[in-house]
Amino acid sequence: MSVASVAMRDAFGEALLKLAPEFPEMVVFDADVATSTRTAAFGKEYPDRFFNVGVAEANMVDTAAGMATCGLRPVVSTFALFLTLKGADQLRNVVCYNNLPVVLAANYAGLSDSYDGASHQSILDLAVARAMPNMVVVVPADCVELGQALAAALRRDGPTYIRICRNPTPVLFADAPALEIGVARKLRDGGDLTIAVCGVPTSMAIEAADRLARRGVSADLLEISTIKPIDAETLAISARKTGKVVTVEEHNIHGGLGSAVAEVLSQRAPARMSMIGIEDRFTESGAYDALLRKYGISVDHIESEAMRLLSP
Amino acid sequence: MQPEMQPAHLAVLRETDRQRKSAMLQRLAQEFRITVLDILHERGTGHWGGAASAAELLVALYFDALNVRPEEPKWPERDRLVVSKGHASCMLYTVLAHRGYFPVDELKTFRQIDSRLQGHPCMVKTPGVEMSTGALGHGTSVALGMALAARRLGKSWWTYVLIGDGDLNEGQTWEAIMAAAKFKPQRLVALVDYNKVQLDGPSDQIMPMDPLPDKFRAFNWNVAPVVYDGHNVAAVLESIDWVKSQREWPVAVIYKTHKGRGVSFMEDNAHWHGALIDDATYVKARQELLKTLEALP
Numbered sequence: 129m130s131v132a133s134v135a136m137r138d139a140f141g142e143a144l145l146k147l148a149p150e151f152p153e154m155v156v157f158d159a160d161v162a163t164s165t166r167t168a169a170f171g172k173e174y175p176d177r178f179f180n181v182g183v184a185e186a187n188m189v190d191t192a193a194g195m196a197t198c199g200l201r202p203v204v205s206t207f208a209l210f211l212t213l214k215g216a217d218q219l220r221n222v223v224c225y226n227n228l229p230v231v232l233a234a235n236y237a238g239l240s241d242s243y244d245g246a247s248h249q250s251i252l253d254l255a256v257a258r259a260m261p262n263m264v265v266v267v268p269a270d271c272v273e274l275g276q277a278l279a280a281a282l283r284r285d286g287p288t289y290i291r292i293c294r295n296p297t298p299v300l301f302a303d304a305p306a307l308e309i310g311v312a313r314k315l316r317d318g319g320d321l322t323i324a325v326c327g328v329p330t331s332m333a334i335e336a337a338d339r340l341a342r343r344g345v346s347a348d349l350l351e352i353s354t355i356k357p358i359d360a361e362t363l364a365i366s367a368r369k370t371g372k373v374v375t376v377e378e379h380n381i382h383g384g385l386g387s388a389v390a391e392v393l394s395q396r397a398p399a400r401m402s403m404i405g406i407e408d409r410f411t412e413s414g415a416y417d418a419l420l421r422k423y424g425i426s427v428d429h430i431e432s433e434a435m436r437l438l439s440p
Numbered sequence: 441m442q443p444e445m446q447p448a449h450l451a452v453l454r455e456t457d458r459q460r461k462s463a464m465l466q467r468l469a470q471e472f473r474i475t476v477l478d479i480l481h482e483r484g485t486g487h488w489g490g491a492a493s494a495a496e497l498l499v500a501l502y503f504d505a506l507n508v509r510p511e512e513p514k515w516p517e518r519d520r521l522v523v524s525k526g527h528a529s530c531m532l533y534t535v536l537a538h539r540g541y542f543p544v545d546e547l548k549t550f551r552q553i554d555s556r557l558q559g560h561p562c563m564v565k566t567p568g569v570e571m572s573t574g575a576l577g578h579g580t581s582v583a584l585g586m587a588l589a590a591r592r593l594g595k596s597w598w599t600y601v602l603i604g605d606g607d608l609n610e611g612q613t614w615e616a617i618m619a620a621a622k623f624k625p626q627r628l629v630a631l632v633d634y635n636k637v638q639l640d641g642p643s644d645q646i647m648p649m650d651p652l653p654d655k656f657r658a659f660n661w662n663v664a665p666v667v668y669d670g671h672n673v674a675a676v677l678e679s680i681d682w683v684k685s686q687r688e689w690p691v692a693v694i695y696k697t698h699k700g701r702g703v704s705f706m707e708d709n710a711h712w713h714g715a716l717i718d719d720a721t722y723v724k725a726r727q728e729l730l731k732t733l734e735a736l737p
Contacts, residue, residue, distance in 0.1 A: 155592065176592065179623070187581045187615035194585020197563075197571070199516070200592060202585075218612075221575045222582065226563055 133296035137235055139271030140292055141166025143278050144203065148174055151201060151282050157192050159185050159206040164294075165235040167205045185210050189218035189230075196228040201282055207241065208234035208250035208291060212257060223287045224260040231281045232257070232289045238328060238378035239406075239420060240294035245413040251406050255383025257289040258356050264309060265356040267291045267377075267385075269330035270300045273353055276307040284309075291327060295416050298331045312359035318346030321372040321434055322399070324363065326352045326385045329376045329404075329425050336430035345438060355385055360392045367397040372437045374402045376430055378420070381405040402433045449538045452503050462674040463737050465503055469495040469673065470733040472534045473702045475547065477729060479530055481722040485551050486559070488706065489699040489713040490604060491531035493635045493670075497602060497695060498528070498535045500676040507598070510540035513567040519597050520586045522571045524579020524613075525604030525633060526560040527714070533557050533566070541568035577610025579603065580630060584616050587625035587690075598627040605638045609647045614659075620690040621660035628690040629683050630661070633670060637699040641710045653694055662688040670695025703728050 144156060144167060155177045162168040162180055171178035181188045185206055192202035204211070211234050212219070223230045234253055241248040257265045266281070266288060268274040274292060281288035288309075304313070315330075316337045325333035330351050337347040348366045352358060367373055373393065375386035386403030393399050406423045420426060449468060455461040473495050480486040502508070506519040523532050530550060537544045542556070549555035556565045560574025571582045583601035590597050607613050620628060634652060636643045643649055656663045668679040679693050699713070700706035703725040717725070 179588070181615075181619050182622075184612075184615035184619065186577070186612040187584075187619055190578050190581030190612070191585040191588070191616070191619065194522075194571070194582035195589045195592070196585075197582075198586055198589035198593065200589050217575055218578065218581075222572065222578055225572050 132299045134271040134299055135296045136268065136271050136274045136293045137164070137166050139274050140233060140235070140278070141169050143275040144170040145173060146275070147279055147282065148177070153199060153201045154282060155179065155195060155200050155202050157181060157188050157202055157204045159183055159188050159210070161206055161235075165205045165233070185214035186218050189215040190222050192230050193218070193222045193226070193228050196230050197226075201229055201231070203231040203233055203278075205233040205235060207248060208237035208253040209248060212250070212253040216256060219257075219263070219287070220260050224262045227262045227286045229285050230287050231278065232287065233278075233292060234289060235292040236294045237291040238293060239411060239423065240328070240416060242295070242416040242419050243413050246410045249411050251378070251380045251411065252383065253291065254355055254377075254379050254385070255387070258383065258388065262286050263356065264288045264354065266309060266354050267326040268307065268353060269327055269351055270297060272299060272301040273307045277309070277353070280307065280309050293328050297328050300331060300334070307353050310354045310357050310359060312362040313351040313353065314349070314362070315351055316347055316349035318348045319369055320345045320347065321374065321437055322348045322350065322366040322370045323374045323376065323430065323434065324350045324352050324385065324389050325376040326355060328378050332425070332427045333376050333430055335427045336434065339427065339431050340434055345434065347434065352385060352389070355388050358388050358392060360396065363389060363392050364396040367393050367399040371399050373399045374404060374430065374433050374437060376404045376425065378425055379405050380408055382408055400437055402437050404429055404433055450540065458677065459674075461504065462677060465499050465673040466496070467733065467736050468503065468538070469499040470702065470729065470736060472499065472531060472538070474726065474729045474733065475534050476530045477717065477722065477725055479547055479550050481717045482548065483551055484716055486530050487527040487714040488717065489637065489710070490525055490528045492701045492703070492706070493697045493699045494525065494528045494531055494602065494633050495701065496671050496673050496676055497631060497633060498531055500673055500680065501600065502535050502539045504677060505680045510568065513541060517595060517597055520570045520583070520599045522573070522579040522583045522586070522599070522601045523561060524573055524576070524601050524607050526573030528602075529557075529559065529561050532561060532569070536566070536568040539568070542566070576606045577612035579607065580613050580616035580620070583628060583630075584620045584623070584625065587628035588623060590627065591625050596627065598629065600629045600631055603630055603632045605634065605636060605643045605649065608632070608649050608652070609638070617656065617659045617661065624689045626689050630690065630692040632692065632694045633697050634667070634694050635697040635699040635708070637708055637710050637713070639710060639713045656692045661690050661692045662686055664691075664693040667694045667696050670697035671701055702732060
């Protein structure tokens with residue numbers, strides 16, 4: 129594993145430039161945060177394919193949808209919280225209802241807009257996006273997966289929601305097979321319990337699994353990069369084997385990865401579960417790593433929850 | 441399924457004399473009002489007020505202004521009309537069916553289970569519907585996107601959006617009006633069916649929108665110098681002539697209309713936005729509509 133860190137938002141800006149020649153029908157929208165989300169570089173290089181619509185997210189989503197009906201492939205970029213809430217009706221009634229090929233680039237997701245505080249932190253976006261029929265929901269774990277998710281989304285014929293972190297995070301998958309929508313990655317093979325993780329906490333889950341291994345506990349570690357449609361088969365096989373599942377996400381425990389896993393396993397392979405995430409609270413300003421730790425998203429917490437599940 | 445041809449209606453497409461064409465379209469709009477009343481009464485559900493208000497506008501657009509191919513609804517070069525006031529669905533479907541997009545016979549399935557004719561327009565289900573609407577406020581943004589797509593793709597189709605009073609209440613409509621004036625795509629046209637009555641009552645009481653032309657002008661739109669009579673087909677055709685002669689974009693045209701137009705006791709009355717049309721009301725209303733139709737040249 130590489131120890132280098134790259135911010136997904138930087139990788140996003142670079143991926144747009146890299147994919148632009150291959151996808152001439154791609155156009156990019158931003159809502160006055162192009163400097164932050166890194167779409168500005170694309171706008172400079174391709175001014176005819178870039179639309180900064182000002183701070184008006186609802187209009188942005190529907191304008192992009194109108195373009196999509198004419199054969200273009202819009203990438204709609206802004207902060208995740210504002211995209212999923214200020215653009216919710218538009219995502220639901222126009223983009224998803226009509227199954228339009230719009231890529232929703234949901235930046236500054238989770239707690240990653242850390243210093244801006246609860247007003248900007250997006251810990252319900254997966255619940256919103258997941259509840260919309262036709263929406264595919266992808267949560268990349270590093271900058272490599274982000275670029276792959278974007279390319280895959282541009283090839284899809286329906287809407288794709290991609291969750292993007294603002295801050296530098298470890299590069300995990302530089303040498304791994306490319307992300308495939310709907311397919312979970314198995315990062316560790318084990319029989320004592322399952323750890324299912326998505327997004328930024330993936331590197332924490334890897335470290336926790338390695339610590340557990342040193343304590344004689346073998347974890348089946350699954351990285352669930354697609355929350356919807358979720359890889360139900362891989363989850364069910366793992367849960368049948370271990371009977372115990374810890375989920376880890378940078379999201380409210382209501383409506384995100386933990387809920388999605390529980391929905392599958394309650395039907396197909398009931399297991400004892402522990403859901404790690406934000407416990408249905410409003411968060412606060414602070415350094416990103418301090419926030420993650422305070423709200424329970426840490427290697428220590430994953431390890432202790434695993435041990436708690438294993439205790440009789 | 442082959443669309444059922446309506447030679448009497450489609451003949452109007454070949455009419456070149458403007459006066460005769462206006463008269464034919466005027467009759468068509470009134471006939472469609474009767475069809476809509478029949479369907480709403482028969483089905484016991486749907487919106488009369490906004491449908492009747494938009495009859496002449498929709499007829500003039502589909503039977504004159506729009507360059508479309510009903511036999512090839514997704515023809516890439518076609519003109520687009522986004523009906524942002526989606527509750528006019530029953531009139532839209534009636535016009536589309538008679539224009540040849542789908543069988544007229546299918547109109548009776550309106551709002552019924554398994555029908556292609558949803559309560560509010562659905563582009564995925566109904567041939568000819570350019571955008572699913574119903575939730576208000578979406579249409580102007582979508583139309584802006586279509587007009588910008590034409591620019592990006594080097595195409596010359598026209599994009600119209602039909603806006604109602606309720607639409608104008610939505611903040612998103614004004615976001616779109618701002619953005620359209622920034623990007624100024626050619627051939628983007630907003631048509632306002634300005635009947636000044638919304639679901640709960642007169643818009644002057646619910647949410648006043650006057651002075652509407654000034655509002656559009658203040659947002660840097662090119663606004664038609666007169667408010668046209670949206671129930672007079674000749675006036676509507678004249679307004680489209682004006683639109684087509686413009687060089688400054690985007691363009692807005694405001695039409696004075698009457699909600700529930702055609703039935704004296706339903707006109708300008710918010711109750712008939714979506715009220716159930718009972719048997720006695722139906723008989724009275726139909727007689728009035730027929731009487732007017734018979735008096736038309």
